[in-house]
Amino acid sequence: MKQNVRNKVPAPVTHGGVPAVRINAEAQLRRSVLSTLLWENQYYENGQTIAQRIKELASQVDPVKVAALAVEAREVQKLRHVPLLLAAALAPRGGALVGDTIARVIQRADELAEFLAIYWGMQEAPKGKGSLRPSPLSKQVKRGLAQAFIKFDGYQLAKYNRDEAIKLRDVLFLTHAKPKDEAQAQLWKQLVDGTLASADTWEVALSAGKDKATEWTRLLSEGKLGYLALLRNLRGMEQAGVSKALVEQAILARKGADKVLPFRFIAAAK
Template sequence: MRFNIFKKVPGITHEGAPARELTVEQKLRRSVLSCLLWENEFYEDGQTIADRILALAVEVPSEILAALAVEARELMKLRHAPLMLLCALIAKGGPMVAPTIERVIQRADEMTELVTLYWRNGKRPLSKQMKLGLARAFVKFDAYQLAKYDRDGDVKLRDVLFLCHAKPRDTAQAEIWKQLVDKTLASPDTWEVALSGGADKAATFTRLLGERKLGYLALLRNLRNMDQAGVDEALVKDAILARRGAERVLPFRYVAAARAAPRFEPWLDQALAETILEQPVLKGRTLILVDVSPSMNVRLSAKSDLTRMDAAATLASIIPGDVRVFSFSNEVIEVPPRRGMAGIDAIIRSQPSNGTLLGKAVTHVNAIKHDRLIVITDEQSQDVVPDPVAAKAYMINVASARHGVGYGTWTHIDGFSENVLTFLREQETFQLNVSEA
C-alpha cells in the first residue's frame, strides 16, 4: 500500500483546464462513487485510484467514511469500492465499524471479499469491531444465499464464520451453519449449478423463470443464452417487463443486454423506460450536456463491453420532463431528446469523439433559455469552464479522476446510478422548502 502519492501539482484537469480546489471529502467522493475498484480508467490506473481512496479515507472523520460506504453500496450500487472504505474504517476503529459492516454487506460473498481485501498485505488479526460486524452480517443470510456463494477461494465462508464467532439466531440456523462447515449444504438452485451439471439450457431457464428463481441481473446477462437455447419468447418478455429485482441493476445494464440479444431490445427499452416513470417530472426546461470525448469511450472494466459514454448516455436518456439534449466533444451538437435506447444511440452517434471542450459547450447552452442545466461528464475539460447562468446547475461526474471543474456555483454529484437523479430532485425540493419558509 502506498500513502505517499500526493505531490504538489497544479490544480488542473488531465486535459489542462483549471480545476476547483476541493476538500478532502470532495476528493474522496469523486474517487469512490464512480469507481469499479482496481479497474483502469482513461487517465489513471486502478491501483492509483485505490491508493488515493485509502490515503484520503485516513483524513476524513469516521462518520463521513461510514456514510460514504453506505451511500456507495446502497445508492450507487457499487460492490468493491465500499469494501475498500470499510477497510479504512476498520483501521480507524471505533463503535461505527460493526454497524457499518453489517449494513454495507448485502451479499454473502462480500464477507469473504472484505476479509481478503483486509488481508491484501498479509494476514493479521481481525479487530473486535470487525468480528462483530461480520458476525451480525452472517446472520442475515439463509441456506440458499450461503450455498450460492460458498466458493473455493483463499478465504471461504466457513473461514469467516470461524474468524468472527457468529452466534446463530436459532437451532435451524445453527444447523445450516453446521452444514456449511461440513460442506454438506444442498447445492443452490441456480442456472450455473444446473448447467454445470449437464441440464438442458432451455428447460433450466424455463423452469427458473417460471419459478421466479432467476435474479434480474442474471436474466439480463443470460438473454443471449436463452435466445440461443430457444426459451419461450413470451416467458422471457414477461420476466423483463416484471423487473423483479431491477432496483439493484444499474441503468446501463439494459444497454449491455440489448447489444447481446437485440431481439429483446423492445422490451428492454420498455423496462428501462419504467425508470423514467418512477421519477416525478422535473419542472421547467432542462438542458442536458453529455460528454462524448475520447476519455468517455473507454470500457468500464476489463470484462465489460460498455463504456462511461454508455453509462452517461443512458443516464441522460432517463431524465424526465421537458428536455433538450446536447453532446459535446470538440463541437456542441443538439440531438433529438429521445428516451431509452433511441436516446442513447442518438447521443453516442451524434459526433466524432475528439476533444473535451466543456467550457465551449457550457458557453453555448448558457445562451439558451432554460431553468436547469445537467452536465454528465468525467470533468477533464481542455478549456476554462464558465459558471452556469441557471440557478439549478448540476455537474454529474462519472469517473474517478483526481481533479474536477464542476464545483463552486455548480451542484456537484458523483456516480452513474439513476439515484443521482433522486438526489437532484431532493436537492431542489429542499431548496424550495427553504425559500418558502
Template structure:
C-alpha cells in the same frame, strides 16, 4: 497492491485544464461514487484509484467514511469501493465500525471479500468491532445465499465463520452453519449450477423463469443464452417487463443486454422507460450536456463492452421533463431528446469522439434559454470551465479521476452513474425551494 500515501501533484485535469482544489472528503467522494473498484479507467489504473480511496478515507472523519460506504452500496449500487472504505474505517476503529459493516454487506460473498481486502498486505488479527460487524451480517443469509456464494478463493465463508465465532439466531441457523463449516451445503438451484451439471439450457432457464428463481441482473446477462437455446419468447418478455429485482440494476445494464440480444430490445427499452415514468418530472426546461470525448470511451470494466460514454448516454436518456440534449467533444451538437434506447443511440452517433472542450461547451449552452443544466462527463476538460448562467447547474462525474472541474460558484457537484443522481437533484431542489 500497495496502499501508500500518494504524492502531491499539480491541480490540473488530465487534459490540462485547471482543476478545483478540493477537501479530502470531496476528493474521496469523487473517487468512490463513480468507481467500479479494481477496474482501470482511461487515464488511471484501478489499483491507483483504490490506493487513493484508502489513503483519503484515513484523512476523513470516521462518521463521513461510514456514511459514504453506506451510500456507495445502497444508492450507487457499488460493491467493492464500499468494502475498501470499511477497511479504512476498521483501521481508524471505534463504535461506527460494526453497524457500518452490518449495513454495507448485502451479499454473502462480501463477507469473505471484506476479509480478503483487509488482508491484502498480509494476514492480521480482526478487531473486535470488525468481528462484531461480520457476525451480525452473517446472520442475514439463508442456506441458498450461503451455498450460492461459498466460492473458492483466498478466503472462504467458512474461514470467516471460524474467525468471528458468530452466534446463530436459532437452531436452524446453527445447523446451517455446521453444514457450511463441513462443506456439506446443498448446491443452490441456480442457472450456473444447473448448466455446469449438464442440464439442458432451454429447460433450465424455462424452469427458473417459471418458478421466478432467476434474478433480474442474471436475466439480463443471460438473454443471449436464452435466445440461442430457444426459450419461449413470451416467457422471457414477461420476465423483462416484470422488473422483479430491477431496483438494484444500473440503467446501462439494459443497454448491454440489448446489444447482446437485439431481438429483446423492444421490451428492454420498455423496462428501461419505466425508470423514467417512476420519477417525478423536473420543472422548467433542462439542458443535458453529455461528454462524448475520447476518454469517455474507456470501458466500465474488464469484462464489459460498455463504456463510460454508454453509462452517461443512458443516464441522459432517462431524465424526465422538458429536455434539450447536446453532446460535446471539440464541437457542441444538439441531438433529438429521445428517451430510452433511441436516446442512447442518438447521443452515441452525434459526432466524432475527440478532445474535451467542456469550457467551450458550457459557454455555448450559457447562450441558450434554460432553467437547469446537467453536465454528464469525466471532467477532464482541456479548457477552463466557466460558471453556468442557470441557477440550477449540476456537474455529474462518471469517472474516478483524482482531479476534476465543476465545483464552486453555482455548480452542484454529483458523482456516480446511477439513476439515484437524479433523485439527488430532485431532493436538492426541494431543499432550496423550501429554504
C-alpha cells in the same frame, strides 16, 4: 535577496493538464468513490492508483462521513467493492461505527470473504517478506462480519460457498458468529462440514446437462433467476427456444432490477 517571502502553492490541474478548482479531502473522496468501479482502469489513472487515493483520503475525512459515503455507495449507487474498501479503511479508526458499517454494506454472502481480502490486502507486509500473514481481526471487524453473516440463508451461502483463498467457513471461524436459531445453527454446521447442498442456480442447472429450454423455463417460472443473470442470458434463452412471453414477463417484473447498474442493460441490448 529577500528570504521572508510567501510560499506559492502550485495551481491545481487535472491529469490532462487543465486548470482545476481545489477541493477538500471530503469532496475528493466523494468524487473518487462515486465515479469508479474499483480497480477498473480509467483514461488517466489505473485502478490501483484510484484505490490507493481512496484509502488515503478516507483516513483524512471524518469517520462518520466515510461511513455514510460507504452506505450511500452500496445502497444508492449499487456499487459493491468500493463500499468494502471504505469500510476496511474505516476499521483502524475504531468504535461501534466500524462494526455497524461493515454489517450494513455487506449485502451478498461472497462480500464477507471479499471484505477480508481487501482488509488484509490494505496492511503492509513486514519488511523483507513477500507476503503478509493475516493479522487478528479487531473486535469491531469481527462484530460487523458476524452481524452480516446472520443475514444470509441457505441458498445465499450455498451459492457463494466457493473454493477460494478465503472461504465462508473461514469467516465463520474467525468471527465466532452466533446463529439466530437452531435452524441456522444446523445450516452453519453443514457449511463447516462441507455438506451444504448446492444452490439451485442457473449455472448448476445447465451444467447438469439437462435440456436448456426446460431448465430456463423452470427457473423463470419459479422466480429463481436473478435479474442480472436474466440480462446476461437473454441470447442463450432465445437460442434455446424459451417462450418469449415468459422472458418478457420476467424482464417487466424487474425483480432485483434496482441492484443492476445501467451499463448491464446496454450490454444486454447488444
